[in-house]
Amino acid sequence: MIDSAKIELRNLRVKDYEELKISMIKSYHMMPDEYWSKGEIKTLVNKFPEGQLCIVIDNKIAGCALSIIVDYDKFDDTHTYESILGGENFSTHSKNGNVIYGIDVFIHPEYRGMRLGRRLYEARKELCEHLNLKAIVFGGRIPNYAKYADELTPKKYIEKVKLQEIHDPVLSFQLSNDFHVKKVIKGYLSGDHESKEFATLMEWNNIYYTKPENLIKVTKTVVRLGLVQWQMRLFKDYDALVAQIEFFVDAVSNYQSDFILFPELFNAPLMAQFNHLSEPEAIRGLSDYTDRLLDTFREFAVNYNINIITGSMPQAVGEHMYNVGFLCRRDGSYERYEKIHITPAEESAWGMKGGSQVETFDTDCGKVGIQICYDVEFPELSRLMCEDGMNILFVPFMTDTQNGYSRVKICAQARAVENECYVAIAGSVGNLPKVDNMDIQYAQSAVFTPSDFAFPVNGIKAEATPNTESTLLVDIDLDLLKELHNFGSVRNLQDRRKDLYTLKRKKLKLTD
Incomplete structure (x- = not known):
């Protein structure tokens, strides 16, 4: 038959x-x-x-x-x-x-x-x-x-x-x-x-293969990062905040940077006008600026030829409030990312809800991951992103005290070692006396590396001066990661005991 x-x-x-x-x-x-x-x-x-x-x-x-x-x-x-x-x-x-x-x-x-x-x-x-x-x-x-x-x-x-x-x-x-x-x-x-x-x-x-003519090299191996250590200050209005954003984008792009990273909730100064409201109402008022800021960042990314990681901003989705940010590529496209783990203070003061998407993003400099502050303290997220091919992890953060900053820094360094990748963190400094729950800030922005012979002995590529508004410009070499994966003194990725343990991504069933 x-x-x-x-x-x-x-x-x-x-x-x-x-x-x-x-x-x-x-x-x-x-x-x-x-x-x-x-x-x-x-x-x-x-x-x-x-x-x-x-x-x-x-x-x-x-x-x-x-x-x-x-x-x-x-x-x-x-x-x-x-x-x-x-x-x-x-x-x-x-x-x-x-x-x-x-x-x-x-x-x-x-x-x-x-x-x-x-x-x-x-x-x-x-x-x-x-x-x-x-x-x-x-x-x-x-x-x-x-x-x-x-x-x-x-x-x-x-x-x-x-x-x-x-x-x-x-x-x-x-x-x-x-x-x-x-x-x-x-x-x-x-x-x-x-x-x-x-x-x-x-x-x-394929003996008939004809190599395409590459007039422009699409994927770079040496990537320049620009980190903004943002000074929290009161701004006269929305346009004044945007002017300060553009100042940093312009300055960093003048150095031919491939990325610029802003901190978590960098737009909090705009919340001063809502300080007479309750904290949940104030954060919802701040979220009204998010779509406008996204449009502004997308315009800057194209005009200044730089990939912008917008830090984070509150965004209302129905009844819920999320802490989100955007990757605005220099070709005009963009991606949205969410803070997965919400701190107790964010939940109690603002009613924030954790996101549901763990993703990596393609760029003209390879795959990147983005985690907002507290997320970097949970190693599972970084490992999932690493398995997706991430080479650079960006962490916009906001911490008020030095011990809070130490948690972010120490965990970010651990993520760089265990996932054999670069980790860039950027935070805010200064104070906002007229904004509840945002009184003081402490930060020292930095780029961390794996710890092996091809990298700095302490795993720190560069650090900004603590608690001072500044930018940090750092070149990283992605080819060094490829060499590390195969010939490193230790091989954290290859030597995992997958016969004893595995990590899997779950799909969250949303009810709203």
């Missing part, structure tokens, strides 16, 4: 999921709980529909090949499966990437022996050529290696498979389809006991 059945090769659709799930469970007989969720399949189809291929026989999913596009120059050949995926949101996928990365291929056991896998591989190759991408790359399991591990190194095992002295159901198939072994990776897929957690990094090169 199978011989006479119609075989259809096409792109996968979200509505195929139930049939796909059946096929996955049958195919992953050794790992029955490791199939893709419907949410993950939906994300893949939405992000890269051409790359999700399936073979259908008699309305059944007989086989499937899933893939993403990555900018492989941002990775190295010793990556792990988890790091290349970029989490359940596949944050590493980039339409401007140069390589198709295969993340899964499987054939339903009932349809094996029909050369369906070859059809999927050939379709991937055609797609690679059509999109003018450099290569197809993926990490391949070597499931028969466990039988020979006591007598053969992975290298010797691969050589024998190439000579057809040993048959490996995965590697033998990949070699027969014109893929070559680029490298052996240790610890590629946690829990793959059949392969002893080794994998072969397989590659197929």
